[in-house]
Amino acid sequence: MANHNSSRHTIILLQNSPSRATRTFMDYDSIGQAMDGICGLYERKLKEINPSLRNISYDIADLYNFIDGLADLSALVYDHSISAYLPYDRQWIKQKAFHHLKRIANGGR
Amino acid sequence: MANHNSSRHTIILLQNSPSRATRTFMDYDSIGQAMDGICGLYERKLKEINPSLRNISYDIADLYNFIDGLADLSALVYDHSISAYLPYDRQWIKQKAFHHLKRIANGGR
Numbered sequence: 001m002a003n004h005n006s007s008r009h010t011i012i013l014l015q016n017s018p019s020r021a022t023r024t025f026m027d028y029d030s031i032g033q034a035m036d037g038i039c040g041l042y043e044r045k046l047k048e049i050n051p052s053l054r055n056i057s058y059d060i061a062d063l064y065n066f067i068d069g070l071a072d073l074s075a076l077v078y079d080h081s082i083s084a085y086l087p088y089d090r091q092w093i094k095q096k097a098f099h100h101l102k103r104i105a106n107g108g109r
Numbered sequence: 110m111a112n113h114n115s116s117r118h119t120i121i122l123l124q125n126s127p128s129r130a131t132r133t134f135m136d137y138d139s140i141g142q143a144m145d146g147i148c149g150l151y152e153r154k155l156k157e158i159n160p161s162l163r164n165i166s167y168d169i170a171d172l173y174n175f176i177d178g179l180a181d182l183s184a185l186v187y188d189h190s191i192s193a194y195l196p197y198d199r200q201w202i203k204q205k206a207f208h209h210l211k212r213i214a215n216g217g218r
Contacts (some may be wrong), residue, residue, distance in 0.1 A: 011122070011185075013134055020144050025122055076120075076185065076194060084193035085185060 008077050010063070011085065012039075012093075015072035031077060035100035038093065040070040042066045060098055067094055117186050119143040119195065121202075123150075124181035131180070140186060144209035147202065151175045169207055176203055 010031050016022035028034040042063055046056050067073060067090060075093055076085035119140050125131035137143040152174055155165050174198060176182060184202055185194035 003179065013120070020135075021133075023134050024130075024132050026129075026132075037157055082190065082191050084191055085193050086193050 008079070009085075010078070011076040012037065013072070013076070014070060014076045016070060018071050029076075029089065031096060032100060034075065035097050036091075037098060039101070060101060063101070064094055067097070074095060074104070118186070118194075119187070120185040121146065122181070122183045123179060125212065127177060127180050138188070140184075140205060141209060144202075144206050147176070147206060148172065148210070169210060172206060172210070173203055176206070 009029055010028045012026045012028070012034055014024050016024075025035055027036070028037055028058075030080065031048060042058070043056050043063070044064065047053065052086070073090045073093060075088040077088060078084075079086050116138060117140055119142070121135045121137070123133055123135070125133075131210050135143075137146055152165050152191055155167065156162065162213045170207065182199045182202060184197040186197060187193075188195050189202075204212070
């Protein structure tokens with residue numbers, strides 16, 4: 001049976017600042033890839049702030065601050081059993097990101 | 110019993126051009142308001158093209174062309190019975206827009 005997180009189409013809705021013009025969305029084939037995507041957003045932001053930085057390192061608290069700093073962030077995860085997308089909030093995303101980073105730190109993919 | 114279309118939170122996912130940077134989303138309290146929103150997008154575009162135009166008029170075929178010209182357009186409509194969002198494609202949106210405009214033309218709201 002496919003791992004709970006694999007192959008569940010995941011849409012991330014994101015609003016960077018109070019201006020609705022900054023609203024955008026990204027979509028991924030799984031929750032794990034969506035968490036990679038959110039970490040990737042943060043890493044790109046770190047590179048923008050420190051272009052000379054060669055190795056980027058940060059801890060979960062830094063990632064949480066980034067997530068909390070966004071005007072809006074939510075996820076919609078496809079559930080095959082109901083052929084619909086379940087909505088999840090920022091808090092859920094932070095938990096998933098934490099477990100995702102922990103799994104990567106322990107060498108899991 | 111509330112009308113089928115009223116008070117169903119509706120998210121419109123939109124990508125204007127092949128560049129993913131043009132991805133954005135809008136959300137509305139009902140399907141009807143979402144259709145108003147899509148018509149509003151088209152009317153703003155017409156005003157951009159013809160700033161001097163005072164009265165904007167268009168028929169459904171024009172609106173369809175606008176919708177077909179978008180790189181991507183889909184809707185997610187909240188279904189209270191499953192607490193999840195049902196996904197709908199461009200074709201569904203065109204049908205809903207048609208019925209919406211017909212209702213307005215007949216003086217309905």
